[in-house]
Amino acid sequence: MASINTNISSVESSINSVNTSITSVESTLPKIYLHSNGVTLVARSSAVVGQSYTYNGTSYLVVDDSTIEANKTANIVTTRVTNMGDLFAGETNFNGDIGHWDTSNVTNMFDMFFAASSFNKNLNNWNTSKVTNMGRTFNRCTAFNGNISSWDTSNVTSLFAIFYAASSFNQDISGWDVSNVTSMSGVFNGSSSFNINISQWDTSKATSMSAMFASTAFNQDIGNWDVSSVTDMRFMFRNATAFNQDLSGWCVQSNFGSAPSGFNDGTANNTWVNNANSQPDWDGADGSAANCN
Template identity: 35%
Template sequence: MDSENRCRSDFQKYIEPEIKHQIKYLEGYFDEHFGKYVKKRTLDSKQKAEVREKVIKENQSCIHTQDRECLSKLDIFKQQKEIAESTLQELHKNLGYIDFWDVGNVRDMSYMFADYMTWSHPIEWVLKDNLSHWNVSKVESMRGMFYWSLHYIKDNLKIEQWDTSSLRDMSYIFFRTSFSENINDWNVSKVENMEGAFMEALDFDQPLDKWDMRNVKSISYMFHGAVSFNQNLQAWDTSNIVDMSYTFGGFGGADVITIYNQPLESWDISSVENMEGMFYYAKNYEQSLDKWDVSKVKNMDRMFEGWLISAPKWYKKR
């Protein structure tokens, strides 16, 4: 079994059942007197997503400790984590806070403040107020820049007015963050990759209708698991997008449901080839998609899995 399939198997075998167990535990209790489970409340989608996040962190899903190669990789990761934490602490000690750093010539900020798994929120160590003074006009990649920064960045960054005119890659920039600032004025006209940009960003629900999407090739997983997001994206120029796999939707195993329900029928999807899982468990989506031109689409697997309503007419014909 290859690593990807083994990872998926482990998640389904161990992690998903634990997520369901934790949700059930929080929603009720076992009455020993009557010998049955008593449900007292129902967690909403955001609360269920938070449970999922907690379980994954506790179990460090997909790290196969029985595999010698994976054990080696885990040791390397721990070493890198310790070095990174030590480096950030040393930076703060020697250079102070980074709020007014001159970053005018920086081109790559990938994973700069990533807070992966057991990291101790590194951005808090070096940021006194916010990043509003940073000149990021030459930055081309912000891939994973705030990856998994759950606790601090909700509305503390003040990056609404950043000059992102050179940006080409913003994939996973706000993945699993608490980010909720309005960045509708960002210049994303050169961006090609938005994969996972707001994936599992539990609090984000800001307008993005001003974004110039003409050069974007992928929005795969862009809003997947973003349980609060419900903004109108009709104005987007999607004519060059090739990959829309798992763009919307939630997590079937943990029953985390997104609320997204905005019209998308005006989207030009004439270049799209991959729509796998695009509305996976998007149970609240009730808009018509009948007018879409899906002539170039090669993959529609699981596109409407978990839906409570009927799929478009063209889907039934495939």
């Protein structure tokens, strides 16, 4: 037994020695460093919030949720930030280069660029894997047409009005994982340039799509979308005069007995709205309730 205890003590001593060595090595490493993507600046765990560190000849301040607002236009490292909601809301002249920000711990981007009408920078290297709320992120961000195709949206539950009136936006977001999104109301409402094929989006958890494509140039095939959980489609295609796709296969009978208010208002001269065979069958009178099986 004494031999076993001695061996255990020896192992524990070795582990402590290794941990000490790791700590010693970390203490000699730079407090901030460039991510392997060649763009993002990251703060190590040993970096102190409120302290400035130099990278490539430039001084950067490490910030967190409580200090980012006062320093958002300075050279900062944002690894400790979890909330970027409202950060540039209403700042109509802002167009700063923030592509190097570390967003790997951010969970909230609601209203981040709301009405930041001049903003149009590359954010494609942002790590958004922890974000759950992207509601109104680029709402009324009229100049924005940045590439955000690589954003990880797998944990996002709300895309509410994310591109509302983002009139320049027309980037390929077909690869976004929206499988956990419940709120899609107003996603492209007034996003008058948007016309990207998003037919492969997994919309099975979506419950709201009101005004989703209102006043857009959108005309892509979304006839295979799973809308069986959607309960709100009011004004979904209002003034979407370009839209002309077959939605007769949609499963809507379980939640609707008639067409939602304003579903295709303002499209009276459109061949689509006048083609009953392309419209969802709201009451399943023709037997299309089988779409829900």
